[in-house]
Amino acid sequence: MTKTAQSKEKSTRAVALDRFGGPETLKIQELPLPEIGPDEILIRVQAAGVGAWDPFEREGGFVGILNREPRFPYVLGTDGAGTIAEVGENMNRLKVGDRVYALELGNPKGGFYAEYAAVNGNNVSLIPGDLTVEQAGVMPSDALTALRGLDDVLRLQTDESVMIFGASGGIGHLAVQLAKRLGARVFAVASGKDGVAFVKRLGADAVVDGRGDDVLKIAREFAPNGIDAALVTAGGEETDRALSAIRVDGRVAHPNGVMPEPKPSTKVRIDAYDGDGGREAIDKLNRLIEAGPFEVHVDRTFSLEEVAKAHAALTEHHLGKIALKIA
Ligand SMILES: NC(=O)c1ccc[n+]([C@@H]2O[C@H](COP(=O)([O-])OP(=O)(O)OC[C@H]3O[C@@H](n4cnc5c(N)ncnc54)[C@H](OP(=O)(O)O)[C@@H]3O)[C@@H](O)[C@H]2O)c1
Numbered sequence: 001m002t003k004t005a006q007s008k009e010k011s012t013r014a015v016a017l018d019r020f021g022g023p024e025t026l027k028i029q030e031l032p033l034p035e036i037g038p039d040e041i042l043i044r045v046q047a048a049g050v051g052a053w054d055p056f057e058r059e060g061g062f063v064g065i066l067n068r069e070p071r072f073p074y075v076l077g078t079d080g081a082g083t084i085a086e087v088g089e090n091m092n093r094l095k096v097g098d099r100v101y102a103l104e105l106g107n108p109k110g111g112f113y114a115e116y117a118a119v120n121g122n123n124v125s126l127i128p129g130d131l132t133v134e135q136a137g138v139m140p141s142d143a144l145t146a147l148r149g150l151d152d153v154l155r156l157q158t159d160e161s162v163m164i165f166g167a168s169g170g171i172g173h174l175a176v177q178l179a180k181r182l183g184a185r186v187f188a189v190a191s192g193k194d195g196v197a198f199v200k201r202l203g204a205d206a207v208v209d210g211r212g213d214d215v216l217k218i219a220r221e222f223a224p225n226g227i228d229a230a231l232v233t234a235g236g237e238e239t240d241r242a243l244s245a246i247r248v249d250g251r252v253a254h255p256n257g258v259m260p261e262p263k264p265s266t267k268v269r270i271d272a273y274d275g276d277g278g279r280e281a282i283d284k285l286n287r288l289i290e291a292g293p294f295e296v297h298v299d300r301t302f303s304l305e306e307v308a309k310a311h312a313a314l315t316e317h318h319l320g321k322i323a324l325k326i327a
Contacts, residue, residue: 012032015077026058029073037088046134047080049138051141077324078105080101080112102119113304144277144281151284153251156184164176164204164231173198176203177294190208195209216241226246240263255272298323299319
């Protein structure tokens, strides 16, 4: 028997695609409420994250990668938060009414650009620390990608130095805070004067403007023997030049999707990876967030009706994340 909130609706308003394509495919539709299985949770969504990868998914870019037939109407949205409306019979960890956040890429039951989303219960957590629903809704994929990069891929050790390239962006601003919490010395490369001021506030040991400063020179002053590792979230000539500051036999990691792919000129190990969650990683993230003040920065918030503007805003300079406010 599933446990259900009294006020559950019969249908859900969602941004749903009838086919993959440009922003014109983003349409508000009234869809049947997704049914949950025994291991799933139905979330009444209040906020969804707009991911840097959402336009790629909207265009059908994940079809080959996820290796499953897309189902239309197709609801985008990997990240979201809200309150639990219904829990499957095997889900004892959480209950109706809990404030939660969750993530699921290419969810066959539909994503978070909707009033309701049915999600695998393993991907659902109570909102940690002092985060608001909106902050929790935009955070999961980027936070887990940051943590996986620092912890599993770079295997960052206490007192090591790390460069975060793209430090004022979605993954970057979370990576700066997580790397500090893992005990590293953080050299952050942010975008613009506003990006530098923002990332200084997040506690990086040194912050430079990757759009204007001589990053390599300042990085060599920061670590004369070279920086131990780098997490790269934006590619290009400036990135490759900055990576010359990584020490010989150092490590560089970047999530798949960073284009152009970083090409360091020094002899370093380079790994491309995906930010897969998994319960262990999610629990670790929640513990790290609860260890002290943690900022998830929402730069701009749009309504469901304004979703095309939200996608356009991804290509404009912004700090942190972009959100959809749903309820
Ligand atoms: N494979 C996975 O599991 C996975 C998961 C999440 C994300 N991703 C991918 O990872 C990439 C980054 O994601 P994100 O959410 O962090 O994107 P994002 O929010 O756009 O962050 C990238 C940041 O890099 C900054 N930047 C670009 N050039 C710079 C430079 N020369 N100096 C300093 N900063 C610079 C951008 O600043 P401005 O544009 O404001 O100048 C932006 O803030 C995307 O390609 C995304 O699709 C992959």
